Amino acid sequence: xxxxxxQPVGRKLVDADTSRARLLAAAATEFxxxxxxGANVERIARGARLNKAMIYYxxxxxxxxYREILRDMFGAVEARVTRMAASDxxxxxxxxxxxxxxxxxxxxxxxxxxxxxxxxxxxGSHLDxxxxxxxxxxxxxxxxxxxxxxxxGQFKPVSPLLVHGGIVGPLLLYFASGGLRLRxxxxxxxxxxxxxxxxxxxxxxxxxxxxxxxRMS
Amino acid sequence: xxxxxxQPVGRKLVDADTSRARLLAAAATEFxxxxxxGANVERIARGARLNKAMIYYxxxxxxxxYREILRDMFGAVEARVTRMAASDxxxxxxxxxxxxxxxxxxxxxxxxxxxxxxxxxxxGSHLDxxxxxxxxxxxxxxxxxxxxxxxxGQFKPVSPLLVHGGIVGPLLLYFASGGLRLRxxxxxxxxxxxxxxxxxxxxxxxxxxxxxxxRMS
DNA sequence: GTCTATAAATAGATAGAC
DNA sequence: GTCTATCTATTTATAGAC
Numbered sequence: 001x002x003x004x005x006x007q008p009v010g011r012k013l014v015d016a017d018t019s020r021a022r023l024l025a026a027a028a029t030e031f032x033x034x035x036x037x038g039a040n041v042e043r044i045a046r047g048a049r050l051n052k053a054m055i056y057y058x059x060x061x062x063x064x065x066y067r068e069i070l071r072d073m074f075g076a077v078e079a080r081v082t083r084m085a086a087s088d089x090x091x092x093x094x095x096x097x098x099x100x101x102x103x104x105x106x107x108x109x110x111x112x113x114x115x116x117x118x119x120x121x122x123x124g125s126h127l128d129x130x131x132x133x134x135x136x137x138x139x140x141x142x143x144x145x146x147x148x149x150x151x152x153g154q155f156k157p158v159s160p161l162l163v164h165g166g167i168v169g170p171l172l173l174y175f176a177s178g179g180l181r182l183r184x185x186x187x188x189x190x191x192x193x194x195x196x197x198x199x200x201x202x203x204x205x206x207x208x209x210x211x212x213x214x215r216m217s
Numbered sequence: 218x219x220x221x222x223x224q225p226v227g228r229k230l231v232d233a234d235t236s237r238a239r240l241l242a243a244a245a246t247e248f249x250x251x252x253x254x255g256a257n258v259e260r261i262a263r264g265a266r267l268n269k270a271m272i273y274y275x276x277x278x279x280x281x282x283y284r285e286i287l288r289d290m291f292g293a294v295e296a297r298v299t300r301m302a303a304s305d306x307x308x309x310x311x312x313x314x315x316x317x318x319x320x321x322x323x324x325x326x327x328x329x330x331x332x333x334x335x336x337x338x339x340x341g342s343h344l345d346x347x348x349x350x351x352x353x354x355x356x357x358x359x360x361x362x363x364x365x366x367x368x369x370g371q372f373k374p375v376s377p378l379l380v381h382g383g384i385v386g387p388l389l390l391y392f393a394s395g396g397l398r399l400r401x402x403x404x405x406x407x408x409x410x411x412x413x414x415x416x417x418x419x420x421x422x423x424x425x426x427x428x429x430x431x432r433m434s
Numbered sequence: 435g436t437c438t439a440t441a442a443a444t445a446g447a448t449a450g451a452c
Numbered sequence: 453g454t455c456t457a458t459c460t461a462t463t464t465a466t467a468g469a470c
Contacts (some may be wrong), residue, residue, distance in 0.1 A: 014282070020435075035338070038254030041464065051437060056465065114338035120250070121331035123396025136406040161408065162420050169386030187346070189353040191378065203379050207424060208343025210433040216423045236453075258446060268455060273447065 020058045022048035028069050032111035035118045036066050036126060067128050070119070073112050074134035076196045081139045091149030095204045096214060098142055099167055103201045106175040111175035139164060149212060156214040167208050174200045237275045239265035243287050249328035252335045253283050253343060254320040284345050289335070290329050291351035294322045298358045311420045312429060315359055316384055320418045329417030330393035354380060366429060373431040384425050391417045 026047030030039045045052045045200055048111030059065040084097040106113050119126060127135070142160050174195070185193040210216060243264030247256045258279055262269045275284040276326060301314040325329050336343065344352070357376050366372030391412070402410040 009429040117334040117338045132404045165387040169390040173386040183341045187349045206433045214430040216427040
């Protein structure tokens with residue numbers, strides 16, 4: 001059980017500059033750039049200014065390290081949207097807040113959008129029970145907001161999963177495609193990288209609300 | 218130059234049951250499931266009922282095989298949207314046609330959505346000039362439709378890249394996440410896999426049009 | 435906790451027969 | 453065109469010293 005949590009309870013896991021925290025940070029970058037299979041433990045160790053053996057001191061193996069990052073990522077998103085939805089704003093403001101929450105999390109953890117895309121492509125093969133629970137919690141929060149809006153007569157009863165796709169699809173696409181857009185730009189596809197983050201978020205907020213308020217058909 | 222095209226000109230590359238076509242089909246499945254780094258040439262060969270050596274007879278190496286699949290994929294999408302946009306439908310119908318074209322291509326090439334997601338996460342590191350040109354062609358077609366609609370006074374001048382994200386993000390998310398939704402369903406997240414393809418496509422068509430017709434803010 | 439050295443396995447690529 | 457056998461490099465993971 002050497003991979004069990006060693007930090008004192010209540011202590012931030014990743015913020016502290018422990019070797020474990022540095023490994024997690026380096027691994028997040030590596031997994032985001034190369035995927036689980038393409039990630040190289042030697043590179044992760046070097047990125048953390050340590051050596052490979054330290055990875056196996058703190059984690060059971062590469063997959064264990066990866067799963068820890070997935071749990072952290074989705075746990076953070078779930079916590080953020082849950083906190084947001086606990087406010088006494090109306091449903092429309094909460095939909096905006098939901099979009100904003102995902103975007104803020106992508107700011108705080110830039111590895112989140114690419115890793116999420118890769119995990120989708122993998123069919124979720126690395127998700128453990130805790131992570132699945134976080135994801136389902138995120139969906140439940142959104143479904144609750146929609147339900148609230150419907151009850152208040154402000155929203156049409158659109159399927160929460162359709163709303164979710166309309167928010168998360170474009171949002172992750174934007175945050176995950178920074179490198180690609182730069183590349184396209186250099187290849188002469190103009191305007192691909194000239195894009196304001198806030199403008200994208202605001203657009204997605206408007207579209208999500210428009211969908212829910214039935215201004216679509 | 219042993220990887221040069223061997224098929225007679227005008228012959229379908231993938232449909233024929235040649236060893237090369239079988240390798241391409243097996244490789245597409247393998248790359249979609251495991252990504253470039255995670256793909257295994259031995260598995261690809263077995264999937265094509267051949268052996269590893271045949272891969273190196275037809276292709277220079279694993280990367281060459283992968284790039285060929287990318288070119289085929291994006292070439293097919295570009296061809297389809299270009300053909301669609303050449304019709305004399307109005308701009309609204311063409312926006313619907315654009316969404317439909319992407320969806321039809323995802324039906325025809327199920328490896329397309331996951332591979333596209335992975336390539337985004339990779340920052341487009343495997344895209345060669347031909348593939349970049351296909352992608353930029355797809356964007357140009359969409360920009361043209363938007364321009365047409367604006368000129369006809371039917372659309373607001375929304376950035377084509379925002380429209381593109383609003384279409385392609387949710388659409389790829391839906392098509393790429395079949396496996397994950399099934400997994401979530403089995404984990405007790407109800408309704409994740411109970412979804413009609415046509416209903417999703419219709420929803421995305423409505424949202425895209427709503428965006429362009431200015432029914433959002 | 436941290437390191438060096440190394441074992442062990444995987445997997446991309448090639449040689450050469452048929 | 454297709455195969456078997458093999459070479460070689462990479463890389464995950466561990467042993468064991470400090």
